[in-house]
Amino acid sequence: MALIVKKFGGSSVATPEKIMAVAKRVLQEKNPDDKIVVVVSAMGDTTDELVGLAAAITDKTSGREMDMLLATGEQVSIALLAMAFAELGQPAVSMTGFQAGIATNETFNKAKITGITPDKVWQELNAGKIVVIAGFQGLTETGEITTLGRGGSDTTAVAIAAGLKADHCEIYTDVDGIYSSDPRVVATARRMKEITYNEMLEMARLGAGVMHPRSVELGKHYDMPIHVRSTFTCDSGTFIREEYTMEEKEFVIRGVTHDANVAKIAVLGVPDRPGMAYKIFSALAEANIDVDMIVQSVRALDKHIIDVVFTISQGDVPQAGSILEKLNAEMNFSGLTIEEQVAKVSVIGAGMLGNPGIAAATFGALADAGINIEVISTSEISISCLVAADKAKEAVNAIHNRFFPV
Amino acid sequence: MALIVKKFGGSSVATPEKIMAVAKRVLQEKNPDDKIVVVVSAMGDTTDELVGLAAAITDKTSGREMDMLLATGEQVSIALLAMAFAELGQPAVSMTGFQAGIATNETFNKAKITGITPDKVWQELNAGKIVVIAGFQGLTETGEITTLGRGGSDTTAVAIAAGLKADHCEIYTDVDGIYSSDPRVVATARRMKEITYNEMLEMARLGAGVMHPRSVELGKHYDMPIHVRSTFTCDSGTFIREEYTMEEKEFVIRGVTHDANVAKIAVLGVPDRPGMAYKIFSALAEANIDVDMIVQSVRALDKHIIDVVFTISQGDVPQAGSILEKLNAEMNFSGLTIEEQVAKVSVIGAGMLGNPGIAAATFGALADAGINIEVISTSEISISCLVAADKAKEAVNAIHNRFFPV
Numbered sequence: 120m121a122l123i124v125k126k127f128g129g130s131s132v133a134t135p136e137k138i139m140a141v142a143k144r145v146l147q148e149k150n151p152d153d154k155i156v157v158v159v160s161a162m163g164d165t166t167d168e169l170v171g172l173a174a175a176i177t178d179k180t181s182g183r184e185m186d187m188l189l190a191t192g193e194q195v196s197i198a199l200l201a202m203a204f205a206e207l208g209q210p211a212v213s214m215t216g217f218q219a220g221i222a223t224n225e226t227f228n229k230a231k232i233t234g235i236t237p238d239k240v241w242q243e244l245n246a247g248k249i250v251v252i253a254g255f256q257g258l259t260e261t262g263e264i265t266t267l268g269r270g271g272s273d274t275t276a277v278a279i280a281a282g283l284k285a286d287h288c289e290i291y292t293d294v295d296g297i298y299s300s301d302p303r304v305v306a307t308a309r310r311m312k313e314i315t316y317n318e319m320l321e322m323a324r325l326g327a328g329v330m331h332p333r334s335v336e337l338g339k340h341y342d343m344p345i346h347v348r349s350t351f352t353c354d355s356g357t358f359i360r361e362e363y364t365m366e367e368k369e370f371v372i373r374g375v376t377h378d379a380n381v382a383k384i385a386v387l388g389v390p391d392r393p394g395m396a397y398k399i400f401s402a403l404a405e406a407n408i409d410v411d412m413i414v415q416s417v418r419a420l421d422k423h424i425i426d427v428v429f430t431i432s433q434g435d436v437p438q439a440g441s442i443l444e445k446l447n448a449e450m451n452f453s454g455l456t457i458e459e460q461v462a463k464v465s466v467i468g469a470g471m472l473g474n475p476g477i478a479a480a481t482f483g484a485l486a487d488a489g490i491n492i493e494v495i496s497t498s499e500i501s502i503s504c505l506v507a508a509d510k511a512k513e514a515v516n517a518i519h520n521r522f523f524p525v
Numbered sequence: 526m527a528l529i530v531k532k533f534g535g536s537s538v539a540t541p542e543k544i545m546a547v548a549k550r551v552l553q554e555k556n557p558d559d560k561i562v563v564v565v566s567a568m569g570d571t572t573d574e575l576v577g578l579a580a581a582i583t584d585k586t587s588g589r590e591m592d593m594l595l596a597t598g599e600q601v602s603i604a605l606l607a608m609a610f611a612e613l614g615q616p617a618v619s620m621t622g623f624q625a626g627i628a629t630n631e632t633f634n635k636a637k638i639t640g641i642t643p644d645k646v647w648q649e650l651n652a653g654k655i656v657v658i659a660g661f662q663g664l665t666e667t668g669e670i671t672t673l674g675r676g677g678s679d680t681t682a683v684a685i686a687a688g689l690k691a692d693h694c695e696i697y698t699d700v701d702g703i704y705s706s707d708p709r710v711v712a713t714a715r716r717m718k719e720i721t722y723n724e725m726l727e728m729a730r731l732g733a734g735v736m737h738p739r740s741v742e743l744g745k746h747y748d749m750p751i752h753v754r755s756t757f758t759c760d761s762g763t764f765i766r767e768e769y770t771m772e773e774k775e776f777v778i779r780g781v782t783h784d785a786n787v788a789k790i791a792v793l794g795v796p797d798r799p800g801m802a803y804k805i806f807s808a809l810a811e812a813n814i815d816v817d818m819i820v821q822s823v824r825a826l827d828k829h830i831i832d833v834v835f836t837i838s839q840g841d842v843p844q845a846g847s848i849l850e851k852l853n854a855e856m857n858f859s860g861l862t863i864e865e866q867v868a869k870v871s872v873i874g875a876g877m878l879g880n881p882g883i884a885a886a887t888f889g890a891l892a893d894a895g896i897n898i899e900v901i902s903t904s905e906i907s908i909s910c911l912v913a914a915d916k917a918k919e920a921v922n923a924i925h926n927r928f929f930p931v
Contacts, residue, residue: 135581169601175541176605177612184611187619188604191597195575198594199582205590206583213593218668239668262624262645 121150122244125289126158126254126276131350132196133163141350142203145249148353154244156283158254158276159200161192182227186256186266190216193253193272201251211249214239216256217264220282221275223257229268230257232275232337235282244283252279270331277334281341287358288338288345290330295349296356297322297329300375304512305519311373313358315469318373321501325465326378335359371470371477372522377511378463381411382436383493386427386443388453391417396427398450402442408435412463412496412505424453428494430505433459461493462511465503466518478502480521488517527556528650531695532564532660532682537756538602539569541609547756548609551655554759560650562689564660564682565606567598588633592662592672596622599659599678607657617655620645622662623670626688627681629663635674636663638681638743641688650689658685676737683740687747693764694744694751696736701755702762703728703735706781710918711925717779719764721875724779727907731871732784741765777876777883778928783917784869787817788842789899792833792849794859797823802833804856808848814841818869818902818911830859834900836911839865867899868917871909872924884908890927896920 125145132138141157149155169188173180197213204211220236243250254272257265267274273290280288297319300308314322316339323332329347338345338359348356389395396415403410413429431439440457447455464485471477481502485492490513494505506514531551538544547563555561575594579586603619610617622629626642649656660678663671673680679696686694703725704714720728722745729738735753744751744765754762795801802821809816819835837845846863853861870891877883887908891898896919900911912920 135578139582172541172601172605173608176545177608179612180608181611184604184607184619187607187621188601191600194597194600195578195594198590198597199578201590201593202579202583202586205587206585213590215593215670218670264621264624 120152120154122154122283122285123287123289124156124158124276124280124283124285125291126272127160127291127350128272129160129163129166130293131291132159132200135199138162138196138199139203139206142200142207142209144350146204146207146209155249156240156244156279156285157200157249157251158272158279159193159196159251160254160272161189162196162199165192165195183263186227186230187264189266190253190256190264193255197251197253204249204251209249210247211251212243213251213253215253216275217258219250219252219279221257221278223259223265223267225259225261225263225265227263227265230259230265232257232267232278235278237279237282240279240283270333273331273334274337277337277341277343277345281337281343285343288343290334290345290347291350292329292347293350294329295352295354296347297327297359297374299370299373299523300515300519301327301377304377305375305516307519307523307525309523311357312355313360313363314373315363316359316361317500318467318469319359321467321498322374322376325463325467325501325503326376327374330359370468370523371474372466372468374467375515375519375522376465376467377515378465379508379511380433381430381461381463381505382433383428383430383458383461383505384439384443385454385456385458386452387455389425389427389450391423391425395425395450399427399443399446402446403431403439406438406442408439408442412494412503414494414496430461430463430494460508461505462508462514463503463505464511464514464518465501466522467501469500471500471502481518484517484521485514488513490514490517526558526560528560528689528691529693529695530562530564530682530686530689530691531697532678533566533697533756534678535566535569535572536699537697538565538606541605544568544602544605545609545612548606548613548615550756552610552613552615561655562646562650562685562691563606563655563657564678564685565599565602565657566660566678567595568602568605571598571601589669592633592636593670595672596659596662596670599661603657603659610655610657615655616653617657618649619657619659621659622681623664625656625658625685627663627684629665629671629673631665631667631669631671633669633671636665636671638663638673638684641684643685643688646685646689676739679737679740680743683743683747683749683751687743687749691749694749696740696751696753697756698735698753699756700735701758701760702753703733703765703780705776705779705929706921706925707733707783710783711781711922713929713931714925715929717763718761719766719769720779721769722765722767723906724873724875725765727873727904728780728782731869731873731907731909732782733780736765776874776929777880778872778874780873781921781925781928782871782873783921784871785914785917786839787836787867787869787911788839789834789836789864789867789911790845790849791860791862791864792858793861795831795833795856797829797831801831801856805833805849805852808852809837809845812844812848814845814848818900818909820900820902836867836869836900866914867911868914869909869911870917870920870924871907872928873907875906877906877908886927887924890923891920894919894923896923
């Protein structure tokens with residue numbers, strides 16, 4: 120007997136036909152005594168359509184009413200999927216977030232799950248039913264309907280799996296697992312059998328789009344293995360878990376990512392006095408602007424002057440620009456440049472720590488390809504290089520080929 | 526200060542523009558210290574669309590999953606209407622059936638309200654908000670979402686009004702009140718200022734379509750006045766209440782209705798022995814067929830033979846026919862006819878009891894118009910005559926003119 124939570128996203132349940140296909144898919148792999156929970160998102164474009172209705176009425180929607188509105192999307196999907204199971208002869212029952220015992224805090228639009236009380240879920244599982252649960256939603260202590268925001272349905276699935284102490288949680292997507300790099304960029308990218316929570320989080324942070332970090336963090340917290348796999352095939356995908364099993368250890372590097380949503384800011388000629396860097400970065404932090412790669416260098420010829428280079432998301436450029444202009448008026452920089460024609464290329468691998476050759480191999484791969492590195496930053500399990508935007512794909516391929524020789 | 530519950534149906538909230546118009550309409554009449562609850566149905570064709578989605582998946586939908594699906598329709602409306610109030614500067618909050626404390630039994634698809642616990646509603650009303658409540662839905666003791674079936678949103682409105690001890694409940698419709706007859710049939714039909722619960726129930730039973738009897742019964746039970754009025758004008762409509770106020774007493778007759786959904790069945794030549802009529806009507810009752818007007822007559826020339834004539838709904842004709850054919854094989858009637866070219870014309874008025882002239886005036890009006898009466902039946906507050914279907918409208922006008930002279 121296995122207890123498995125399976126999550127299907129909006130595109131997998133976009134039409135009644137696709138909903139029926141999901142039901143068949145689930146039954147195809149179900150052993151007679153398996154206990155199965157299915158978490159689903161809203162059908163296809165439903166959420167956009169609901170947002171459109173609200174936009175036709177007001178442009179200042181309250182979080183509460185928006186959640187009341189959006190939560191209907193998943194409620195439609197769960198009812199239809201439960202009907203599909205019944206049509207196929209499989210007893211099933213749908214549950215809204217509150218029926219499944221998903222408690223959240225009161226932060227409408229991006230509520231956080233505060234607890235799972237899956238009594239009703241257990242009751243129905245023990246009665247031999249498949250339980251179909253609405254993703255993306257919950258209920259506050261005071262009985263308000265909330266939605267979880269980005270990555271919400273994956274988060275629901277992992278949270279329910281943790282609450283039920285399931286064997287693992289399966290996330291069905293339109294790709295068949297986690298790849299060593301984006302297959303659209305690197306033709307030889309390999310599907311990983313396994314990857315650790317930390318590596319997955321680092322990959323997501325550095326530009327890999329398959330999994331939202333939120334659900335991975337929850338999986339890590341509860342040590343709930345997450346199986347990322349294809350909606351369309353029965354092949355095994357990638358398991359995200361705490362540690363590899365033996366056979367996956369051959370590759371120290373687990374992924375090569377790139378992120379084009381980067382802008383490089385150079386603040387030149389800052390007097391080298393205590394608190395100058397603090398002044399710049401605290402002003403940006405106050406405006407909620409995330410600063411990523413930071414390099415501070417003292418000038419060789421004038422040791423009292425420093426240059427500061429860092430990166431931010433391109434969306435933050437206008438606001439950061441005006442903050443820095445204000446500081447410039449006060450601190451009188453010798454130069455201030457903002458450049459968006461850059462991209463961040465990263466290698467990720469938990470085994471990197473005990474392997475000092477990784478950084479050298481990365482830089483060597485880029486050098487051999489004739490690609491200039493503008494900024495470098497490292498974490499415990501990643502190395503990132505800022506390169507010219509038009510060299511990004513070439514850089515990813517060069518690094519990937521070095522670590523995953525064909 | 527007044528506490529009023531207002532209900533708007535699906536066609537009143539069919540589009541974002543109409544929802545905004547409803548919000549404006551409500552605010553137009555609201556005094557600053559009024560407490561207002563608005564109950565709404567699903568937008569326009571939403572319910573049909575949801576039924577269509579289910580039909581694309583299965584033709585054996587369970588009651589529970591259908592209710593899970595359909596309840597989303599009202600949840601969309603309430604969120605959008607609450608947003609519309611906010612857009613107009615009026616604090617408002619939406620509530621699903623369960624949030625408003627609407628408890629029902631477990632009869633999915635046509636659940637009955639078992640209680641109202643409007644604590645949350647009071648809390649928000651006292652905070653100065655308009656509370657927008659989803660009609661047509663509730664929650665069972667075990668946390669299952671139910672819908673109330675036909676007349677459900679009106680029933681929600683009256684139940685909430687009773688639970689809050691509101692001053693009255695307003696039902697907004699596309700007609701501007703209850704008329705003495707269908708204005709499409711009788712050009713001189715008059716809008717009633719008042720009508721009693723019993724008269725309204727009798728009119729609904731006898732073919733008037735404005736109000737579903739269920740909500741009127743609930744209003745009668747809790748003595749909650751129901752104000753039926755137009756969505757489009759601010760005119761006062763018709764109050765349904767226990768007793769008239771003085772000025773409405775001038776008309777003993779409150780309405781003239783007709784119902785074309787009638788079939789006349791004649792069972793001729795039944796031996797006049799105890800239990801013969803019982804045999805016929807119990808067979809029909811077992812098949813859940815409602816029998817309406819019944820006339821049993823002993824033949825003048827042969828006192829041992831009776832003829833039985835009665836009416837049923839046209840939808841029940843095929844089933845009733847086969848039941849009666851079976852009985853015929855056993856009892857050997859001398860004749861059995863089923864006729865659908867008939868209509869029932871009725872006059873309704875609570876004042877009829879102390880007014881013996883009403884029946885005579887009704888029959889006289891029909892006689893003067895040369896219309897033959899096939900069957901007559903009476904209740905405490907109504908007289909019904911079966912006439913040929915093609916004479917129905919003429920009959921209604923003849924009777925109406927007699928009681929409401931122009």
